[in-house]
Amino acid sequence: MALQAIFLDLDNTLIDFSTVRRQAYVAAAAAIKTYYPGLPNKELIRVQREKTAEVYREFISGEIDYDTQCRERFQRVFNHFGIKNPALIKYLAWFFNNYQERNVKPYVSSEVTLQLLARKYRLFIITNGPYPHQKRKLKLARLSPFIEKLYAPGGKYKGKPEPHLFLSALKEANLRPKEVVHVGDEIADILGATNCGIKPIWIRPPKNEVGINDIGELPLYLKQVNSENLAI
Numbered sequence: 130m131a132l133q134a135i136f137l138d139l140d141n142t143l144i145d146f147s148t149v150r151r152q153a154y155v156a157a158a159a160a161i162k163t164y165y166p167g168l169p170n171k172e173l174i175r176v177q178r179e180k181t182a183e184v185y186r187e188f189i190s191g192e193i194d195y196d197t198q199c200r201e202r203f204q205r206v207f208n209h210f211g212i213k214n215p216a217l218i219k220y221l222a223w224f225f226n227n228y229q230e231r232n233v234k235p236y237v238s239s240e241v242t243l244q245l246l247a248r249k250y251r252l253f254i255i256t257n258g259p260y261p262h263q264k265r266k267l268k269l270a271r272l273s274p275f276i277e278k279l280y281a282p283g284g285k286y287k288g289k290p291e292p293h294l295f296l297s298a299l300k301e302a303n304l305r306p307k308e309v310v311h312v313g314d315e316i317a318d319i320l321g322a323t324n325c326g327i328k329p330i331w332i333r334p335p336k337n338e339v340g341i342n343d344i345g346e347l348p349l350y351l352k353q354v355n356s357e358n359l360a361i
């Protein structure tokens with residue numbers, strides 16, 4: 130069975146999410162400190178990280194929606210410091226995501242690689258980030274033209290490693306698991322794909338695991354995958 134389509138994770142697979150996220154924490158801390166100059170910068174960034182991870186887990190498991198996630202991240206930071214300022218929370222909820230959209234950084238190899246792959250395969254994004262935010266990032270990274278559809282958690286669809294997004298993409302695109310590979314950087318990508326019978330490709334895999342180190346290596350790697358795993 131020949132490879133027909135490639136499912137791709139977005140953050141830290143096609144775009145450098147970690148760097149921009151780190152910068153967004155610093156920028157949000159600076160915005161908070163214009164109103165509360167006495168707050169310790171390091172602690173502000175640490176608490177943002179902690180609360181962001183907390184609300185993100187709740188978002189991908191479907192406990193809270195996107196707007197709640199954006200607001201709660203800073204509500205909990207402010208609770209930690211004993212501050213009440215709903216207008217600033219509302220502003221930061223917008224600021225934090227807008228900062229990451231405006232400063233989105235695709236890897237240098239992403240555009241040329243997708244352009245090449247799109248001539249041969251159907252390409253889809255399977256992301257755990259919120260739909261409107263990820264759609265805007267994909268567009269601002271100039272990668273939208275190569276992507277047939279983006280799948281993100283929401284409503285009854287839980288994020289990776291749950292199977293919902295993979296299964297709905299397979300169904301809507303009329304693809305069988307053996308006709309697809311999924312490329313991603315996290316264990317949730319690998320488990321999610323494997324659980325659906327889709328071959329995972331690990332980008333920057335941990336020690337002792339196989340994979341690729343950059344999306345630009347994918348075209349050559351697929352040649353090997355195609356002959357080993359899919360040409361049955």
Ligand SMILES: [Mg+2]
Nearest residue numbers: 138140141314
């Ligand atoms: Mg990722």
